[in-house]
Structures are given as C-alpha cells and as structure tokens.
Amino acid sequence: MRRSALVDLAALEANLLSALEADPDLILDARADAYGHGVGPIIRTALATGVGTVRVSPGQSVLPGIRRSALMTVPSKRRLLGAEAYGVDGSGIPVLTLVGEVIAVKPVGADAGVSYGYTYRTPAPTTLALVALGYADGVPRLASNRASVAIGGEPLPLVGRIAMDQFVVDCGDRHPSVGDDAVLFGRNAPSALDWAAHTERSALDLTAGIGSRVERVYS
Amino acid sequence: MTAPRIEIDLAAFRHNVATLSSLVAPSRTMLAVKANAYGHGLVPLAFAALESGADSLAVLEIPAALELRRAGITAPLFAWLHGPGADFAAAVDAGIDLGVSATWQVEAIAAAAHSVPARIHLKVDTGLHRNGANPEDWPALVDAALAAERAGRVEISALWSHLADASPEDDAAALTLFQESVAVAAARGCTPPLLHLAASSAGIRMPAARLGLVRFGIAAYGISPFDDETARDLGLRPVMSVRAPVAAVDGGVASLSIGSADGIPAPAAGRAQAWVAGSRHPIVEIGIDSLSLDVAGSTVAVGDEVVLFGSGDDGEPTAEEWADWADTIGDEIVARASERLPRVYRG
Numbered sequence: 001m002r003r004s005a006l007v008d009l010a011a012l013e014a015n016l017l018s019a020l021e022a023d024p025d026l027i028l029d030a031r032a033d034a035y036g037h038g039v040g041p042i043i044r045t046a047l048a049t050g051v052g053t054v055r056v057s058p059g060q061s062v063l064p065g066i067r068r069s070a071l072m073t074v075p076s077k078r079r080l081l082g083a084e085a086y087g088v089d090g091s092g093i094p095v096l097t098l099v100g101e102v103i104a105v106k107p108v109g110a111d112a113g114v115s116y117g118y119t120y121r122t123p124a125p126t127t128l129a130l131v132a133l134g135y136a137d138g139v140p141r142l143a144s145n146r147a148s149v150a151i152g153g154e155p156l157p158l159v160g161r162i163a164m165d166q167f168v169v170d171c172g173d174r175h176p177s178v179g180d181d182a183v184l185f186g187r188n189a190p191s192a193l194d195w196a197a198h199t200e201r202s203a204l205d206l207t208a209g210i211g212s213r214v215e216r217v218y219s
Numbered sequence: 220m221t222a223p224r225i226e227i228d229l230a231a232f233r234h235n236v237a238t239l240s241s242l243v244a245p246s247r248t249m250l251a252v253k254a255n256a257y258g259h260g261l262v263p264l265a266f267a268a269l270e271s272g273a274d275s276l277a278v279l280e281i282p283a284a285l286e287l288r289r290a291g292i293t294a295p296l297f298a299w300l301h302g303p304g305a306d307f308a309a310a311v312d313a314g315i316d317l318g319v320s321a322t323w324q325v326e327a328i329a330a331a332a333h334s335v336p337a338r339i340h341l342k343v344d345t346g347l348h349r350n351g352a353n354p355e356d357w358p359a360l361v362d363a364a365l366a367a368e369r370a371g372r373v374e375i376s377a378l379w380s381h382l383a384d385a386s387p388e389d390d391a392a393a394l395t396l397f398q399e400s401v402a403v404a405a406a407r408g409c410t411p412p413l414l415h416l417a418a419s420s421a422g423i424r425m426p427a428a429r430l431g432l433v434r435f436g437i438a439a440y441g442i443s444p445f446d447d448e449t450a451r452d453l454g455l456r457p458v459m460s461v462r463a464p465v466a467a468v469d470g471g472v473a474s475l476s477i478g479s480a481d482g483i484p485a486p487a488a489g490r491a492q493a494w495v496a497g498s499r500h501p502i503v504e505i506g507i508d509s510l511s512l513d514v515a516g517s518t519v520a521v522g523d524e525v526v527l528f529g530s531g532d533d534g535e536p537t538a539e540e541w542a543d544w545a546d547t548i549g550d551e552i553v554a555r556a557s558e559r560l561p562r563v564y565r566g
C-alpha cells in the first residue's frame with residue numbers, strides 16, 4: 001500500500017524566510033523528529049535558510065552532518081518557532097501532506113452500516129471508498145465520523161470507526177478508482193488544524209504521531 | 220538510571236495465546252501480528268505466538284509477511300490488504316496465503332503465480348462494508364477464482380469474512396449471511412477446506428462463529444475486546460508496559476522525558492494517572508517529548524521508575540484505563556506506542 005507524507009522543503013523555506021524577517025534570532029522547534037517531518041532534512045533546510053539555532057528532543061542532539069553548536073535541547077528565552085514554520089498556524093504554507101491509497105471502492109444501498117459498531121449508516125445509496133491508513137499510522141480514532149478527506153480534490157466525509165489500518169470515506173455520487181490518492185490534510189486538502197480540532201490535540205501533535213509505515217517523501 | 224522504554228512480557232503473551240487457543244479448540248488459532256504486532260514488535264511476538272498455541276499468523280500486508288519469512292518463520296502467513304502495486308509474485312514465491320476481495324486481485328495473483336499455485340482466501344462482505352466482495356458480486360468472484368484454479372494458477376484455500384462487533388444480533392445476521400455465501404460458493408463448485416470469520420470478540424463470546432479458525436488479535440495482547448469485561452476478568456494479562464524514570468522534581472511536580480510523540484495520548488491530560496513508588500499520581504501535562512506528574516507530598520525522587528501503563532498487578536494503570544482517559548480503545552494505545560523507544564523483552 002502507498003502511505004506517504006509528502007514533505008515540501010520549499011514551503012518550509014518560505015515559511016522560515018518570512019518569520020526570519022520579523023525575528024532573525026528565532027529558534028526553530030524541531031522536537032519529536034521535527035514533529036514527524038524528519039529531523040535531518042528539516043534542520044538542513046533551516047540552517048541553509050538562515051536559522052541559527054534549532055531545538056531538538058533529548059537523544060536527537062547528535063545528528064550526522066549537522067553542526068552540534070546549532071542544536072539545543074533545553075528551553076531558551078528566544079522565540080521558538082513551531083506551527084508557523086510547518087504551515088499549520090492557519091496562514092503559512094503546509095509543509096506536510098498526508099496521503100493514503102484507495103484500495104477498494106464499492107456501491108452500497110441506504111442504511112448500510114459502516115465499520116466496527118456500525119456507528120455510521122448510509123443515509124442513501126452511495127459509493128464507499130476504503131483507504132489504507134489507520135490509527136496505527138497515526139490517524140487518530142477520534143477523527144471517526146468527524147474529519148474529511150480529499151479524493152479527486154473533493155473533501156468527502158470520513159465515516160464509521162477508523163480501524164488500525166484502514167478507514168472508509170462516503171463518496172456520495174463520486175466514483176473514485178482503486179489506486180487513487182486520498183489526501184487527509186496538507187496541500188489541496190483539509191487543513192491539519194481541522195484534523196487537530198477533531199482529534200483534541202495540536203496540529204503538530206498530529207504530524208508528530210504519523211507512524212513509520214508512512215514513507216516520508218521530500219521535494 | 221534506565222532510560223524510557225517499553226517492556227514486553229512474553230510470558231504474559233504466551234499465557235494469553237495458550238488460554239485463547241484452548242478456549243476455541245478444536246478450532247485453530249491464527250494470531251494477528253499486524254501493525255508491528257500491535258506495537259509490541261513483529262518478530263519476537265510472531266515466534267512467541269507460534270510457540271504457545273497459534274499455528275498461523277495474520278500480517279495484513281505482503282511486506283510484513285516477507286519480513287517474517289526472512290526472520291525464519293515457516294508457518295502459514297495470511298495477508299489480505301493489497302493495493303494495486305502489491306508484489307503478488309514475491310508473496311507467491313514466499314508461500315504467503317492471500318486474502319482476496321475483488322476479481323482484479325484474482326487476475327493479478329493468477330498472473331503472478333508462475334512456479335506454484337497461489338493459496339487464496341476469498342472474502343465476502345457480511346456487513347462491515349470495508350473490503351470483501353458485496354454479496355451481489357460474490358458469484359463473479361468465486362467464478363473468477365475457480366477459473367484460475369482450473370488453470371493451475373491458484374488454490375482456493377478458504378472462504379472468510381470479518382464481523383462488525385456492533386451487537387450480538389448484527390453479528391448473528393453476519394454469520395447467517397456468511398453461511399449463505401458459503402452455500403452460494405458450494406453451488407458453483409467451490410468447497411474449500413477452511414472457513415473463518417471470528418476475531419477476538421466473537422472468538423470468545425460467539426462459539427458458532429469459530430468455524431475452522433479464529434483470528435485472535437487484541438485479546439492476545441492482554442486487552443479486552445469488550446467494554447463490559449476487562450482483560451483481567453477474562454483471565455488475560457497485559458503484555459506491554461511503558462516506563463520512564465523521573466528526570467526532575469521541582470515544587471511537587473515530577474517531569475519525565477516521554478510525551479505525546481511517544482504515543483502518550485495528549486487528550487488524556489488532566490484525567491490520566493501514572494504509577495511511581497507504590498502509588499498513582501495525576502498527570503497534569505502531556506508535552507510533545509515530556510510529561511509532568513503531580514507528586515506533591517510524596518517521596519518521589521529523580522531516578523524513580525514511573526509506569527505509565529502496565530500489568531495492573533501492583534496498581535499501575537492499564538492500557539484499558541488509558542483508553543478510557545483518551546476516549547478511545549486499548550488497541551490504539553498500544554498500536555501507537557512509541558516507535559522511538561526500545562522494546563525490552565522479558566519472559
């Protein structure tokens with residue numbers, strides 16, 4: 001199955017440049033593996049963009065190819081730039097886009113129960129798409145029956161309980177194909193902030209929780 | 220002082236697998252080790268399952284099955300979630316049993332099976348509405364599989380489905396639909412030797428659904444599949460514990476170097492508790508890589524080991540309690556446990 005976190009380093013650079021203009025002394029917050037974005041590529045991009053200091057989690061203070069003096073593991077009085085750098089503050093460009101794969105598509109009638117506990121029943125005949133991402137991948141189960149997912153560029157409701165490895169999208173009168181992308185949040189998709197609200201955590205908590213089955217793809 | 224870590228009690232796991240497999244015998248036990256064995260670690264749990272009553276393993280997808288083959292596991296392995304890019308040829312070469320939900324999969328598997336026939340398990344959707352053929356598409360799936368079998372490309376090893384655990388009535392209706400689908404297949408000449416339907420909950424509470432084998436998952440990891448009985452009630456023992464030393468104590472607040480990025484669910488802050496020095500203390504804040512515990516009035520000191528969740532034997536919280544605090548199920552608590560922290564295997 002394709003499970004991808006597309007990480008747009010040019011978006012990071014643009015977000016950092018506008019923040020550095022206001023405060024050249026800022027510290028980039030790259031704790032928790034740069035909140036799931038991947039600490040190596042994120043820090044290399046940040047240092048090349050003019051960031052002087054990066055905060056990392058304890059245990060990530062020695063990174064190959066990155067000068068140790070640029071890294072800190074303790075709080076400081078200088079401004080710590082987090083959500084804005086990763087484009088999950090509501091105004092910056094989203095750096096991470098989480099993409100799953102549609103692996104089954106099926107027509108169902110009205111009143112079809114969906115997923116465990118049948119917490120959703122189709123209000124009318126519709127098409128359901130099965131997406132191969134689940135809570136083991138960091139898609140919080142709390143998003144069940146709350147969040148939206150973009151398939152074919154269209155935000156569509158995630159319905160029924162999210163399972164460990166898969167969830168279902170109610171596509172209405174749309175007919176996606178097996179192999180199509182299902183974009184949870186990021187570029188051309190619902191916002192990580194919406195997902196954060198649905199899952200009672202911060203957007204950076206959400207990206208930090210993306211699991212290792214999801215391949216990070218840098219561009 | 221030991222660092223934050225995840226301890227896996229293999230003795231507890233073996234006890235659970237033995238308990239569950241005895242419960243359902245003579246039905247056989249397939250143990251689900253998908254998602255890195257629910258966060259516990261794929262290879263060690265796979266070997267432990269096969270040592271204690273399971274005779275096959277369910278892995279979700281082909282790459283995990285291949286990893287188990289590389290680790291030396293020769294037992295039957297079952298993979299059933301496939302995208303269009305699935306490497307069916309590698310699966311057939313490695314002798315992996317493949318779950319099949321759609322005719323495109325039968326065709327792709329038949330095309331990939333050059334050396335030996337691929338063993339396939341045909342899945343019908345009995346109401347969960349995830350994968351599995353819709354009942355109206357079932358005859359066509361069976362016919363496509365029979366044609367591939369006649370051509371020597373596949374061997375239809377089983378018919379199967381998965382239950383929604385919505386209510387006993389819904390599961391009984393799904394069992395009836397499954398039996399009707401088995402009859403439809405038989406009328407077309409498809410009578411494989413194996414039928415399977417139940418996972419943990421029906422395996423425990425619905426003997427009629429046990430059939431040829433039960434695919435046990437969460438119960439084997441010592442977490443109840445029910446909301447009205449705990450694992451302890453069921454005679455099962457939690458397998459995972461998450462532990463971290465107190466890194467600092469300041470003004471009655473102890474801090475730990477473990478946080479939400481390690482899978483400690485942020486929504487549980489304010490409700491959750493952790494266990495240290497013989498008693499429970501409230502967790503007041505869950506940060507991204509840190510956590511604070513109210514230890515006012517206690518003798519908790521730097522270096523003391525905190526158990527976030529564990530067996531419950533000494534009063535520690537369990538993953539089931541964390542699930543309540545985070546408004547989820549224990550499956551998510553363990554499956555999300557830190558991939559960064561080392562697993563330490565005991566027993």
